[in-house]
Amino acid sequence: MSGRNRRVAFGVMGGxxxxxxxxxxxxxxxxxxxxxxxxxxxxxxxxxxQLRAVEAMTVDDKSQILxxxxxxxxxxxxxxxxxxxxxxxxxxxxxxxxxNAYRTALKCLSQAVYYEAAREPLEGRRAVAQVVxxxxxxxxxxxxxxxxxxxxxxxxxxxxxxxxxDGALLRAPMASLWAEAQDVAREALAGRxxxxxxxxxxxxxxxxxxxxxxxxxxxxxxxxxxxxxxHGKWGQRALFTSAYSGVERIPxxxxxxxxxxLLAASQQGHEPAPVPGxxxxxxxxxxxxxxxxxxxxxxxxxxxxxxxxxxxxxxxxQSAIAxxxxxxxxxxxxxxxxxxxxxxxxxxx
Numbered sequence: 001m002s003g004r005n006r007r008v009a010f011g012v013m014g015g016x017x018x019x020x021x022x023x024x025x026x027x028x029x030x031x032x033x034x035x036x037x038x039x040x041x042x043x044x045x046x047x048x049x050q051l052r053a054v055e056a057m058t059v060d061d062k063s064q065i066l067x068x069x070x071x072x073x074x075x076x077x078x079x080x081x082x083x084x085x086x087x088x089x090x091x092x093x094x095x096x097x098x099x100n101a102y103r104t105a106l107k108c109l110s111q112a113v114y115y116e117a118a119r120e121p122l123e124g125r126r127a128v129a130q131v132v133x134x135x136x137x138x139x140x141x142x143x144x145x146x147x148x149x150x151x152x153x154x155x156x157x158x159x160x161x162x163x164x165x166d167g168a169l170l171r172a173p174m175a176s177l178w179a180e181a182q183d184v185a186r187e188a189l190a191g192r193x194x195x196x197x198x199x200x201x202x203x204x205x206x207x208x209x210x211x212x213x214x215x216x217x218x219x220x221x222x223x224x225x226x227x228x229x230x231h232g233k234w235g236q237r238a239l240f241t242s243a244y245s246g247v248e249r250i251p252x253x254x255x256x257x258x259x260x261x262l263l264a265a266s267q268q269g270h271e272p273a274p275v276p277g278x279x280x281x282x283x284x285x286x287x288x289x290x291x292x293x294x295x296x297x298x299x300x301x302x303x304x305x306x307x308x309x310x311x312x313x314x315x316x317x318q319s320a321i322a323x324x325x326x327x328x329x330x331x332x333x334x335x336x337x338x339x340x341x342x343x344x345x346x347x348x349x
Contacts, residue, residue, distance in 0.1 A: 044139040044239060054140045054230075057202055057212040058152065060162040064210045072209040076226060082217035084229070086198035087237040092133040093191035095246065104248035106185055108146040109133075114173050114181035115163035117225065123196060124223035125184045127203070130194040131227070134201050137240040141201070144245045145189075153251060167262025170255070196220055199237050200227040 058064060067075065094102055109129055117128045135141035135148040142148050153164035163169060173181075188194075197203075203225045204210055216228035217235060229235035 046140045051140055058158050058160055059204050059208055059210055060165060061158050066209045066211055068208050073206050075209050076206050079218050084217050086219055088195045089130060089134055089193055089199050091191040091193050094189040101246060101248045105145040106189060108149040109185035110182045112149045112161055113184045114178055115168050116161060118177045118181060120223040124225055126194040127197045127222050127227060129184055129188040130197055131200050131203055133188055134199055136244060137242050138201060139242045143242050144248050146248045146250050150251050167258040170258055170262055197227040199229050199235055199240060201230055202228045
């Protein structure tokens with residue numbers, strides 16, 4: 001074999017070895033064999049169909065909602081919790097708890113906790129923060145905190161966190177609840193893990209039932225939120241290895257569009273539910289309390305309007321007048337005049 005051919009052969013063999021090593025490093029169990037830290041980020045290619053499926057998992061797109069209200073609560077409760085193991089997510093420790101990137105990430109994560117779960121129990125708020133950080137590590141989502149939180153915010157519908165596109169950001173947060181949200185976000189960025197939701201990447205309120213709830217593995221219900229993980233390898237901890245970008249940026253939002261959407265939502269008429277004791281729903285302008293049926297006709301109680309006969313009523317009225325006149329005439333003696341007491345005007349001093 002000539003020298004040139006030997007070099008080509010060795011080059012091919014070397015390339016095959018490198019490809020083999022690269023392939024093995026995608027398997028966590030084999031990474032340490034080749035001297036790699038199993039926690040080091042690994043690039044994973046996500047098929048386009050998987051990306052489209054992930055992007056469609058939103059409650060902002062109303063076409064994804066099957067039912068709402070009490071029916072949704074009942075049907076959500078009927079979905080069984082998955083028997084898949086709940087794997088503890090790897091901690092996400094921000095490289096440096098200072099600087100512009102950290103402050104921006106803290107703001108984005110605090111917004112997610114506040115606008116999504118401000119009045120949820122502490123465990124529920126921590127779970128929302130965990131979902132955000134799980135997504136940062138997952139190859140199907142952006143690899144920054146703000147990128148995850150604001151994903152889809154510039155679309156008319158389909159934002160992953162609805163507060164970024166429904167106008168909620170126009171409402172100033174309550175100081176006390178905002179401070180609590182910041183505390184939760186700060187802990188999460190310092191490496192705290194909410195183990196109860198494992199590798200969850202999705203959640204929704206229990207009073208809505210999205211189509212995609214049936215395509216995911218239900219993990220846990222905390223407060224009003226139900227948490228899910230992706231099925232198969234896409235929901236396993238081994239795949240949450242994307243490298244954090246280190247770049248945090250809040251996108252420019254269309255605030256005029258947000259105001260218009262918020263106004264439209266506030267003006268949207270909702271047909272009120274019937275109140276017990278009423279046969280028709282009250283008008284939207286009715287200012288009665290929901291449980292106040294006073295002053296309203298309740299036909300369900302067999303009440304019937306009774307209008308007296310006008311002839312009978314007239315004769316009774318005439319009889320009453322005659323009787324009153326007779327009594328008054330007997331009270332005044334003949335030849336005497338009645339006099340009224342003079343009015344007295346007293347001036348205040």
